[in-house]
Amino acid sequence: MKYRQGNLGRVFLARVEHGDDLLKEITDLARAERLSAAVVFMIGALKGANMVVGPRELAVPPEPVWMSFGDGREIVGMGTLYPNEKGEPALHLHGVLGRGRDSLTGCLRAETEVYLVVEMVIMELMGTGAVRKLDRDLELQVLDFQ
Secondary structure, eight states: OOOOOOEEEEEEEEEEETTOBHHHHHHHHHHHTTOOSEEEEEEEEEEEEEEEEEESSSOSSOOEEEEEEOSOEEEEEEEEEEEOTTSOEEEEEEEEEEETTEEEEEEEEEEEEEEEEEEEEEEEEESSOEEEEEETTTTEEEEEEO
């Protein structure tokens, strides 16, 4: 295990509106506020999204299983935001998305269109040196430290 201690910085409350791209709005906020590292909590609804719902098999590197939905689902989500190797905000966002008795759980990756509203609390993490780096064995961008 690798870890660092840090402190909480600013706290942002945000409302992402109907039709917005959730992932884009979070990364745009991070750029605008020069937010380097953060944890993101959210509730609301998405019209649709593309997401990874697990590995096809328990292999390293994993082959992702992709799923899409476009039927409108409630979301409870949590993510982390760290700069990638180019210094750009790199968001890793997981969510539980449900409609009726049907639910999906996984990593939201693309086409995250908000339905009605998503409310977020974003807490800045300071002094950790957190970055997202490519782990060549896993073929994933993972948390690391400068």
